[in-house]
Amino acid sequence: DIQVTQSPSAMSASVGDTVTITCRASQDISHFLAWFQQKPGKVPKRLIYAASSLQSGVPSRFSGSGSGTEFTLTISNLQPEDFATYYCLQHKNHLTFGGGTKVEIK
Amino acid sequence: EVLLVESGGGLVKPGGSLRLSCVGSGFTFYAYSMNWVRQAPGKGLEWVSSISGSSSKIQYADSLKGRFTISRDNAKDSLYLQMSSLRAEDTAVYYCARDDYYEGIDYWGQGTLVTVSS
Numbered sequence: 001d002i003q004v005t006q007s008p009s010a011m012s013a014s015v016g017d018t019v020t021i022t023c024r025a026s027q028d029i030s031h032f033l034a035w036f037q038q039k040p041g042k043v044p045k046r047l048i049y050a051a052s053s054l055q056s057g058v059p060s061r062f063s064g065s066g067s068g069t070e071f072t073l074t075i076s077n078l079q080p081e082d083f084a085t086y087y088c089l090q091h092k093n094h095l096t097f098g099g100g101t102k103v104e105i106k
Numbered sequence: 107e108v109l110l111v112e113s114g115g116g117l118v119k120p121g122g123s124l125r126l127s128c129v130g131s132g133f134t135f136y137a138y139s140m141n142w143v144r145q146a147p148g149k150g151l152e153w154v155s156s157i158s159g160s161s162s163k164i165q166y167a168d169s170l171k172g173r174f175t176i177s178r179d180n181a182k183d184s185l186y187l188q189m190s191s192l193r194a195e196d197t198a199v200y201y202c203a204r205d206d207y208y209e210g211i212d213y214w215g216q217g218t219l220v221t222v223s224s
Binding site: 007028038053087095 | 133141143150151152155156165167201205208209210211212214215216217
């Protein structure tokens with residue numbers, strides 16, 4: 001099975017900061033990776049699919065990059081509504097979620 | 107509008123069984139693979155099982171050890187998860203999620219809570 005390691009598990013940031021979250025897959029998954037945002041008590045919301053494609057309606061301050069085994073989610077100009085937990089998901093072989101990154105207010 | 111609505115969650119004793127259902131609408135149900143994903147209280151997302159549109163391909167997370175069975179009825183636009191030999195660690199919100207081969211999960215249901223406790 002493909003393992004996905006997401007880092008960091010938590011981070012503190014301020015409004016206006018640029019935040020970077022990384023996911024590493026245990027084997028080549030090409031571009032079969034998506035990013036989700038989840039707020040407490042809410043359903044996950046997809047931000048990025050196919051590693052770098054922005055979901056319709058998602059602000060352009062969110063961007064994804066990478067292919068193969070290393071992927072990055074970048075949030076530029078962090079806004080108050082961006083404080084949440086973020087997950088990556090590989091779907092090349094079965095599905096595997098990263099462990100999550102909680103972005104908290106500094 | 108794509109909608110996924112789960113039902114069937116509740117309180118069950120350890121060792122018991124439960125059947126979850128998910129009804130899809132707003133899309134051609136049989137054309138999509140479907141998944142069950144769960145989230146234990148305060149924990150991350152965990153993939154449980156997937157089923158292809160024709161039910162020809164079924165996959166499970168290794169951790170389930172044969173206790174869960176996924177199925178679907180395309181005539182009823184419905185997805186099911188039969189859970190047996192339930193344990194406290196199966197306590198979670200269970201989400202039904204639509205799968206796009208190229209884009210992964212694109213739609214989620216609102217989730218149904220399963221609590222395993224004596």
